[in-house]
Amino acid sequence: xxxxxxxxxxxxxxxxxxxxxxxxxxxxxxxxxxxxxxxxxxxxxxxxxxxxxxxxxxxxxxxxxxxxxxxxxxxxxxxxxxxxxxxxxxxxxxxxxxxxxxxxxxxxxxxxxxxxxxxxxxxxxxxxxxxxxxxxxxxxxxxxxxxxxxxxxxxxxxxxxxxxxxxxxxxxxxxxxxxxxxxxxxxxxxxxxxxxxxxxxxxxxxxxxxxxxxxxxxxxxxxxxxxxxxxxxxxxxxxxxxxxxxxxxxxxxxxxxxxxxxxxxxxxxx
Amino acid sequence: xxxxxxxxxxxxxxxxxxxxxxxxxxxxxxxxxxxxxxxxxxxxxxxxxxxxxxxxxxxxxxxxxxxxxxxxxxxxxxxxxxxxxxxxxxxxxxxxxxxxxxxxxxxxxxxxxxxxxxxxxxxxxxxxxxxxxxxxxxxxxxxxxxxxxxxxxxxxxxxxxxxxxxxxxxxxxxxxxxxxxxxxxxxxxxxxxxxxxxxxxxxxxxxxxxxxxxxxxxxxxxxxxxxxxxxxxxxxxxxxxxxxxxxxxxxxxxxxxxxxxxxxxxxxxxxxxxxxxxxxxxxxxxxxxxxxxxxxxxxxxxxxxxxxxxxxxxxxxxxxxxxxxxxxxxxxxxxx
Numbered sequence: 001x002x003x004x005x006x007x008x009x010x011x012x013x014x015x016x017x018x019x020x021x022x023x024x025x026x027x028x029x030x031x032x033x034x035x036x037x038x039x040x041x042x043x044x045x046x047x048x049x050x051x052x053x054x055x056x057x058x059x060x061x062x063x064x065x066x067x068x069x070x071x072x073x074x075x076x077x078x079x080x081x082x083x084x085x086x087x088x089x090x091x092x093x094x095x096x097x098x099x100x101x102x103x104x105x106x107x108x109x110x111x112x113x114x115x116x117x118x119x120x121x122x123x124x125x126x127x128x129x130x131x132x133x134x135x136x137x138x139x140x141x142x143x144x145x146x147x148x149x150x151x152x153x154x155x156x157x158x159x160x161x162x163x164x165x166x167x168x169x170x171x172x173x174x175x176x177x178x179x180x181x182x183x184x185x186x187x188x189x190x191x192x193x194x195x196x197x198x199x200x201x202x203x204x205x206x207x208x209x210x211x212x213x214x215x216x217x218x219x220x221x222x223x224x225x226x227x228x229x230x231x232x233x234x235x236x237x238x239x240x241x242x243x244x245x246x247x248x249x250x251x252x253x254x255x256x257x258x259x260x261x262x263x264x265x266x267x268x269x270x
Numbered sequence: 271x272x273x274x275x276x277x278x279x280x281x282x283x284x285x286x287x288x289x290x291x292x293x294x295x296x297x298x299x300x301x302x303x304x305x306x307x308x309x310x311x312x313x314x315x316x317x318x319x320x321x322x323x324x325x326x327x328x329x330x331x332x333x334x335x336x337x338x339x340x341x342x343x344x345x346x347x348x349x350x351x352x353x354x355x356x357x358x359x360x361x362x363x364x365x366x367x368x369x370x371x372x373x374x375x376x377x378x379x380x381x382x383x384x385x386x387x388x389x390x391x392x393x394x395x396x397x398x399x400x401x402x403x404x405x406x407x408x409x410x411x412x413x414x415x416x417x418x419x420x421x422x423x424x425x426x427x428x429x430x431x432x433x434x435x436x437x438x439x440x441x442x443x444x445x446x447x448x449x450x451x452x453x454x455x456x457x458x459x460x461x462x463x464x465x466x467x468x469x470x471x472x473x474x475x476x477x478x479x480x481x482x483x484x485x486x487x488x489x490x491x492x493x494x495x496x497x498x499x500x501x502x503x504x505x506x507x508x509x510x511x512x513x514x515x516x517x518x519x520x521x522x523x524x525x526x527x528x529x530x531x532x533x534x535x536x537x538x539x540x541x542x543x544x545x546x547x548x549x550x551x552x553x554x555x556x557x558x559x560x561x562x563x564x565x566x567x568x569x570x571x572x573x574x575x576x577x578x579x580x581x582x583x584x585x586x587x588x589x590x591x592x593x594x595x596x597x598x599x600x601x602x603x604x605x606x
Contacts, residue, residue, distance in 0.1 A: 004520070006513050034519035066571045113521050117514040120492030127485040153572070161572040164464040174450040190479040190540045194416040197537030200501050201408035204530060210503035215282050217502075218314070220407040223298070224400070226320035232490075232499045233313030239487030245480050 185245030465565030468550030
């Protein structure tokens with residue numbers, strides 16, 4: 001089942017970013033199975049293919065195919081912001097470049113799909129914010145610190161160990177205020193998510209008239225906590241909580257090592 | 271913003287049945303009103319009313335009593351001087367006692383035990399209130415199970431784990447830095463919590479929850495012009511808004527949820543977070559005393575090889591900054 005029964009009405013050619021920017025017709029303005037391709041889809045596909053290919057070549061060269069042990073490390077400190085030989089971090093640099101291209105092209109492709117469906121651009125906006133976390137961690141902060149070695153390993157155990165080391169390196173990451181605000185945001189999104197999921201799963205098809213179910217949701221929340229944010233408002237709340245969490249996460253890692261070397265000492269003047 | 275409009279519409283609720291007993295405190299407090307300015311935030315303008323109810327009132331009373339004892343303890347620590355409380359607010363800590371018995375004195379953990387008992391009662395009574403209101407409004411009890419799973423996590427941290435390892439002192443102290451210090455110390459005390467696989471799973475669900483809110487919130491906001499936010503109605507019959515929401519994800523990543531199934535994903539990611547966390551806490555000190563060693567045994571710790579100056583300079587993996595000499599860490603300027 002590649003297509004849904006109502007899908008054909010929406011599969012229209014044209015109205016792409018490529019047309020808007022370059023002028024001519026988008027040479028990739030078609031679908032492959034369920035997937036829309038488009039110019040940016042083609043770019044993303046090439047970048048994903050090359051990035052994953054280099055990743056596999058590097059893992060083969062390091063010679064350890066164990067899923068837990070395989071690791072693509074960033075360059076050593078000695079290479080600073082320069083290029084490194086393939087096995088000394090060059091593989092990491094190439095994968096990061098292709099991944100970054102793929103992420104940005106993927107976001108542009110989402111914009112194309114939004115334009116085709118004539119809907120708002122909230123999803124690509126949110127996606128770019130998520131990509132900003134990658135850019136901050138792997139490109140912006142290493143640039144500010146003057147060394148690509150500040151990026152995290154591309155692997156299962158490697159990125160876990162990077163997180164652990166980075167936390168302890170700045171003494172006590174829990175005392176990083178942006179980290180605390182981000183954790184608060186993560187916990188709040190989970191709580192509000194449970195509340196929203198419970199409201200819909202709890203009320204759907206409990207009455208022949210959906211309008212009654214929706215009013216019942218409002219009445220319940222007013223009884224329970226004194227306020228109901230509404231069926232539209234709850235999605236705004238969730239959206240902005242996710243935005244807040246991502247911005248705080250970006251700030252928390254961007255300030256560590258660049259502005260603040262020790263989050264315990266940071267509080268000393270207070 | 272100053273405008274406030276009284277709401278006089280009657281409250282719609284299902285016909286009571288035999289199980290909807292008469293609650294002696296069953297009243298809706300005050301008068302509902304609208305704050306029109308809230309429309310600027312695109313959220314509902316009506317505030318109130320709130321249902322009191324026997325269980326809710328009892329829960330609130332226990333919570334307030336706990337807050338009262340906490341304030342008393344803070345005054346006790348600050349020798350009765352409010353200014354000291356304000357000045358050292360973040361650092362004031364009401365600590366738990368050592369061992370499993372009752373605390374030897376109020377200051378030696380008694381305050382902590384009293385506050386914890388009162389607040390444990392408050393959370394349980396709140397669950398009863400949740401169930402009673404859910405039943406009255408004919409909701410399926412998803413919200414109750416979400417609340418109970420959160421209660422299970424707090425119980426794991428404050429009750430089950432301390433019981434298993436034999437000391438209340440393993441639970442967090444009450445206080446702003448008490449919380450943060452507990453998170454750091456608990457992680458280091460039991461090896462390194464990053465290598466606790468349940469902690470890893472919990473972080474997966476937690477980040478996933480934020481991601482799902484980003485995806486679902488964005489999708490609905492982007493298509494709400496065509497009514498996709500009337501989710502109960504969309505579950506019965508799709509309008510063009512939901513069709514677009516479905517097709518967006520189908521075209522983007524080859525997979526999509528539907529108006530009902532997306533809320534299954536949301537609910538299970540949120541509840542999965544607390545369930546995985548609870549398992550991670552309960553297995554700490556029972557399954558292993560050291561999650562770092564557990565990680566080494568199970569191959570989830572990246573092996574650096576011998577740590578020498580040469581290895582640090584030559585090894586393709588980055589090492590954390592180390593002092594140039596092998597001597598003690600030199601404190602940053604400003605620390606006495």
